[in-house]
Amino acid sequence: MLAFPLEAFGASDVLQIRTRDVPVPGWGQVLVKVEACGVCGQDIMRRSGKVDRVLGPVIGHEIAGAVAGTGPGLSELRLGDRVASTQRMSCHTCRHCLGGREVLCTQGVLYGEGLDGGYAEYCVIDELSLAHIPDEVSFDAAAIAACAxxxxxxxxxxxxxxxxxxxxxxxxxxxxxxxxxxxxxxxxxxxxxxxxxxxxxxxxxxxxxxxxxxxxxxxxxxxxxxxxxxxxxxxxxxxxxxxxxxxxxxxxxxxxxxxxxxxxxxxxxxxxxxxxxxxxxxSKACSRAELEDCLQFLQRNLVRAEIQEILPLQSAPVAHELLESGAVQGRVVLRP
Structure with a gap:
């Protein structure tokens, strides 16, 4: 598969597309065929080395796609389900998670920073990080539901x-x-x-x-x-x-x-x-329950997804340049 692992900090030209093996989902995880990934200001900060100076993982935390593979231990998702992801994988066992505030999880890890993210054709995501996308909501809109x-x-x-x-x-x-x-x-x-x-x-x-x-x-x-x-x-x-x-x-x-x-x-x-x-x-980020609310807002046309540009995955560096130029009103979305 094609992917953008972050291999160096710097300007947009440090983003280099690579070929990687399709990942294999583990316990409680699914393989998602990425249909859309939003480009966030956090991606710019990470690429430039301003936050979480971690090299290696594929960038991108605004992910929507279809379940293409399943690991053991799943309770909800099946092959072909349309899904959107929260920004983080949480532990689901700490007091914050058990209290419904998993965004405060002390073991939480951000997709696209500590875990491989959505600037790729496929990625592995924890089942409990995912919400079903209503039929009326596009992958492009669903990708930005959790973050934007x-x-x-x-x-x-x-x-x-x-x-x-x-x-x-x-x-x-x-x-x-x-x-x-x-x-x-x-x-x-x-x-x-x-x-x-x-x-x-x-x-x-x-x-x-x-x-x-x-x-x-x-x-x-x-x-x-x-x-x-x-x-x-x-x-x-x-x-x-x-x-x-x-x-x-x-x-x-x-x-x-x-x-x-x-x-x-x-x-x-x-x-x-x-x-x-x-x-x-x-204020940090939304929970899975709040992501489900946001997908409902999109379905009911209470919120319109403001997407200025839709670009192919290979144009990730161009997407970063657009965002840094200050010319974007809303979001830029990549499609693998």
């Missing part, structure tokens, strides 16, 4: 969004942000999208009630001037925007930190949290 859609959904759940509230999303034109806008609106919230680029405003107006263009990550003054203070902020770009997020949220509001692609520290003013009783929460 599920990450925002998980954050909204943690923040406790309620109908009638206002939700502000930074990095709103990115893969997670543009779907978070749709999710928040479908939950009955008024939605404000923040973007760094004026050329992305028209697209965001499809899903946001208001759009703010932030220069250098600063938007709190405009938010206050326009009387758009949110009850909840989903901050996808915390390195540049967390200060403005904390300054703009209403008293007693919540700021969920979802992304920080620079992987650098951010200074905050504790007094802002104390005096206005702001709740600051970190």
């Amino acid at each position: 859609i599920g990450t925002g959904y998980h954050a909204l759940m943690l923040a406790g969004v309620k109908p009638g509230q206002r939700v502000l999303v930074t990095g709103a034109s990115g893969g997670i942000g543009i779907h978070a806008l749709q999710l928040a609106r479908s939950m009955g919230a008024e939605v404000v999208g923040v973007t760094s680029s004026a050329r992305k405003v028209d697209k965001l107006r499809l899903y946001a009630d208001e759009v703010v263009v932030a220069e250098g990550g600063v938007f709190d003054k405009e938010v206050r001037q326009r009387n758009l203070q949110p009850d909840i902020v989903l901050d996808m770009t915390a390195y540049a925007t967390l200060d403005s997020s904390l300054r703009s949220v209403r008293r007693g509001g919540s700021v969920a930190v979802v992304g920080n692609l620079e992987n650098k520290t951010v200074a905050i003013l504790p007094g802002a949290l104390i005096q206005r009783e702001i709740r600051l929460v970190g």
Whole structure:
């Protein structure tokens, strides 16, 4: 099979396609014929060596395909089943897993980092990492359900969004942000999208009630001037925007930190949290149950999968360059 194992850190040209044996599923695992794999900002960070500096595994954690082989010990899946994967394999035995919060599993391993991922024709995935794809949902849309859609959904759940509230999303034109806008609106919230680029405003107006263009990550003054203070902020770009997020949220509001692609520290003013009783929460990824919810949202047209480009697997380096250029609104998907 063809695959992109990460063999070196650096620019997009370190991604080299290789021929590998088709893997064999073990206990509780299935062999998935990959039909679509989303390209995430986390992939860029991993390739460039900014996070989890591990070489060897095939990159990619946004995976959808069909069951092409089965190992022993399966309870749910059969050959030919259409499936989408969560981002991680969890242990299923620790207190977090048993409590339904497997994203906090202390033994969890990310597909595409510690385990071979979806930039390949086939990959092996734990059965309990997989959810059935409804017939009405395409492989392309299902591939991005766990990360691009599920990450925002998980954050909204943690923040406790309620109908009638206002939700502000930074990095709103990115893969997670543009779907978070749709999710928040479908939950009955008024939605404000923040973007760094004026050329992305028209697209965001499809899903946001208001759009703010932030220069250098600063938007709190405009938010206050326009009387758009949110009850909840989903901050996808915390390195540049967390200060403005904390300054703009209403008293007693919540700021969920979802992304920080620079992987650098951010200074905050504790007094802002104390005096206005702001709740600051970190948000990681969706569970399998939340992935199933997101697939249902797609089936019911409550969320539309925003996919800007669909490229062949061999064009993985091109996909990375597109993402790094800042020109992508939504997701890029690879098809083996």
